[in-house]
Amino acid sequence: MKTSKVHLAAKTGSYDIFIGKNIARELPAQLKTLKIAESIFLISDPKVFGLHGNRLLSALKNAGISNIGTALFGRGEENKSWKNYEKLINNLIDFDFGKKNKITVMALGGGVVGDMAGFIASVYRRGLPFVQVPTTLLSAVDSSIGGKTGIDYERNGKVIKNILGHFYQPRLVCMDTEFLKTLEDKEIKNGLSEIIKYGIIKNSALFYYLKRNLSKALKKDSEILTYLIRESCKIKRNVVQLDEKETKNIRTILNFGHTIGHAIEGASNFRVSHGQAVAIGMICETYMANEMGLIDKASCKEIESVIENTxxxxxxxxxxxxxxxHIMKYDKKFQSGKNKFVLPVKIGKVCVKTGIPESMILNSLKNRITKN
Structure with a gap:
């Protein structure tokens, strides 16, 4: 299968996103071309490193890249914490001590690893080159692209997601689809949640392609997943290029389902995964749009049906x-005390609305958030 390439030209840095089978072995040559192959500080989690770490390290060492440090931290959103940030920074200082070579930070893992590694790369020595090697479908289509980095912070017993972070673009994204074969079914579903989002906000053809090929996607069909990843990356690329730092109300559309979704994640102490929370968030926000007269009931039911069938x-x-x-009040999109939601007008188009009455938000959550 031919390698796909999506180029993202951001104001703060342009880079290529490579998508294909067994392309991790091409990564060393790409690093050398970019002149960021002198020293590699690899951040991962124990499970991912156990599955894919030796393969990646062998590819680097066989290409003559031997100055490599490795740091692992726990899996899951609950580990994207200040405590682990401090631990990894200390690991990086130990690796860096006495070296003259420029260090490149490399993330091998899902969104938690990528967000943490990107944040560390952005602040250490005022910025180190950063490379994303996503190993989940969710990170391949979402968090590895666009330059958002961040960590969560606990305050008064509640975790505020991504409250600390930077916009910091990677130098390269390498998405080897072979990594997806080791994913549990629930991780494929998490990624498909974001792909459903892309179809709703910008590309009805993608939405209906997924609807037609859902069973194949769930079975990890390489051709289907490669298409879904590539088209999702193109959508995010196009949006990010127009509004890299979310200052023009354009990039905001990528947050469809996320305003309520992030709040569900935090309120559940991450017992509800990101993809699951976004799925529920999309349904809530879709029915909110229906109550406002923005989208018809048939489209609401179709969106809910695809989510449920996934x-x-x-x-x-x-x-x-x-x-x-309560957690929603800390949402970064809210300004001057006004809430902000991305709401669908039809499958393939959304709008941004502010100042939605609390009663309407509560009504959208009713029957979806069922804990007393």
């Missing part, structure tokens, strides 16, 4: 409405 939840008992509403 095997994603349409409601949760892992958190209560009160906690979801």
């Amino acid at each position: 095997g994603l939840p349409v409601k949760t008992s892992a958190c209560g409405i009160k906690d979801v509403m």
Whole structure:
């Protein structure tokens, strides 16, 4: 299968996103071309490193890249913490001590690893080159692209997601589709949640392609997944190029389902995964749009049906409405005390609305957030 390439030209840095089978072995040559192959500080988690770490290290060492440091931290959103940030920074200082070579930070893993590694790369010595090697479908289509980095922070017993972070573009993204073969089914579903989002916000053809090929996608069909990843990357690339740092109200559309979704994640202490939370968030925000007269009921039901057929939840008992509403107030999109939501007008088009009455938000959560 031919390697696909999507080029992203951001104001703060342009880079290529490579998508293909067994392309991790081409990564050393790409690093050398970019002149960022002198020293590699690899950040991963124990499970991913156990599955793919030796293969990647062998590819680097066989290409003559031997100055490599490795740091691992726990899996899951609950580990994207200040405590682990401090631990990894200390690991990097130990690796860096006495070296004259420029270090490149490389993330091998899913979105948690990528967000943490990118944040570390952005602040250490005022910025180190950063490379993303995503190993999940979710990170391949979302967090590895566009330059958002960040860590979560706990305050008053509640975790605020991505409250600390930078926009910091990677120098390269290498998406080897062979990595996806080791994913559990739930991780494929998490990634498909974001792909459904892309179809709803910008590309109805992608939405209906996934709907037609859903069973193949769930079975990890390489050709289907490669197409879904490539088209999703193109959508995010186009949006990021127009509004890299979310200052023009354009990039905001990528947050469809995320305003409520992030709040569900935090309120559940991450018992609800990102993809699951976004799925529920998309349904809530779609029915909110229907109540406002923005989208017809048939489209609402079609969106909910595709989400449910993917095997994603349409409601949760892992958190209560009160906690979801509380955490939502910390959403970074909210300005001057006004809420901001991305709402669908039809499949393939969304709009941004502010100042939505609390009663309408509560109504959208009713029957979806079921914990008393």
